[in-house]
Amino acid sequence: MIKPAYSWADQQINELKKRGLYRTLRTSESVPSSAVEIEGKEMLMVSSNNYLGLAADQRLITEASKTMKQYGVGSTGSRLTTGNSMWHEQLEKRIACFKKEEAAIVFSSGYLANIGVISALAQDGDIILSDELNHASLIDGCRLSKAKTMIYRHVDMNDLERKLKQARESQRRFIVTDSVFSMDGNLAPLPEIKELADKYNAFIIVDDAHATGILGENGRGSTEHFNVRVDITIGTFSKAIGTEGGFAAGSHTLIELLRNKARSFIFQTALPPGTIAATIKSIDIIEEEKSLIESLRSNIKKLQKQLDDTGFHIMEQPTPILPVLIGEAQQAAAFSNHLEREGVFAPAIRPPTVPQGKSRIRLTIMASHTEAQIQQVCQAFYTTGRKMGML
Numbered sequence: 001m002i003k004p005a006y007s008w009a010d011q012q013i014n015e016l017k018k019r020g021l022y023r024t025l026r027t028s029e030s031v032p033s034s035a036v037e038i039e040g041k042e043m044l045m046v047s048s049n050n051y052l053g054l055a056a057d058q059r060l061i062t063e064a065s066k067t068m069k070q071y072g073v074g075s076t077g078s079r080l081t082t083g084n085s086m087w088h089e090q091l092e093k094r095i096a097c098f099k100k101e102e103a104a105i106v107f108s109s110g111y112l113a114n115i116g117v118i119s120a121l122a123q124d125g126d127i128i129l130s131d132e133l134n135h136a137s138l139i140d141g142c143r144l145s146k147a148k149t150m151i152y153r154h155v156d157m158n159d160l161e162r163k164l165k166q167a168r169e170s171q172r173r174f175i176v177t178d179s180v181f182s183m184d185g186n187l188a189p190l191p192e193i194k195e196l197a198d199k200y201n202a203f204i205i206v207d208d209a210h211a212t213g214i215l216g217e218n219g220r221g222s223t224e225h226f227n228v229r230v231d232i233t234i235g236t237f238s239k240a241i242g243t244e245g246g247f248a249a250g251s252h253t254l255i256e257l258l259r260n261k262a263r264s265f266i267f268q269t270a271l272p273p274g275t276i277a278a279t280i281k282s283i284d285i286i287e288e289e290k291s292l293i294e295s296l297r298s299n300i301k302k303l304q305k306q307l308d309d310t311g312f313h314i315m316e317q318p319t320p321i322l323p324v325l326i327g328e329a330q331q332a333a334a335f336s337n338h339l340e341r342e343g344v345f346a347p348a349i350r351p352p353t354v355p356q357g358k359s360r361i362r363l364t365i366m367a368s369h370t371e372a373q374i375q376q377v378c379q380a381f382y383t384t385g386r387k388m389g390m391l
């Protein structure tokens, strides 16, 4: 047998290793919670997206297993062929009601929602204006669209306006942005974006992945937080909601168009009923149990303050994403390894997820973290910071 020549792949892998950008998978061996077991070691979890701790909530598990027993584990086809069920329709109604929109469409993930929505709505002759720190799935959506993309500087409204002016002659303009930036935890200035959109006759597509279940009085997301209306809100069930799947919410007309044109909706097998039942239950809990969001908010403040006291400055913001900037990829990886030795699990975030020289530890706090756990995290940061000569 002739050995296939994959030396080009080996070379690329070695290059990644040399630059500190090689990625490895870590294996969790426990239920997702604020403390987990990873490869035989008990650790504090401060990097998961399970903000409200709902991923292992007994009520969701009961709902999912009951539904799975009754309706099976697979949906058998895409929504437009054999995969659609009353579960999917019920969830879409539930989302529309939760987001206070006319209609919603459910996708199998947030990633698929983003690529499907952008490529279906922004067409040949249109221009997409995209924040430079948008999530990869929004970027991929822009790449799949036949529209031209203009990237504006991060949350820079002057730059956005300049580009909207340049795009005046285009058929349509779509402003695309994360509402909560996933690696920085800061917010897009939606009221200002809305003003510009109105002035230049543009549509707004917002990715509410890290805002749904978190921002706003009732956890409805960024539009509730800012009290503004946008054209399409996209979201995921995989973060605060604790399950999986994605959605887009907006007017009847746009959702109807998406059902007919979004390729990641048309050519993807529908979510299984068990997951959907758990998702509906989760949204009910978020709406009914205000104490969950309140605990999360109080923990965000506590961790921000205590890390600041430790000597690591964290920007004050109302989201559970607290990035600690380290710099070079290798250094961030070393920091993360040190933290792990102190029993704290927070992997380094490196390029291409974040720009060069902006590698970081992306801390995320959960509603269920205790005071003692928050103190342990700060102690680990202190010890690590001292060891690495940063404090």
Ligand SMILES: *Cc1c(COP(=O)(O)O)cnc(C)c1O
Residues within 6 Å of the ligand: 109, 110, 111, 112, 114, 135, 137, 178, 182, 207, 209, 210, 236, 237, 238, 244, 245, 246
């Ligand atoms: C996680 C995330 C997504 C993707 O959602 P999935 O359901 O995991 O596919 C999209 N956008 C942002 C901003 C995210 O953080």
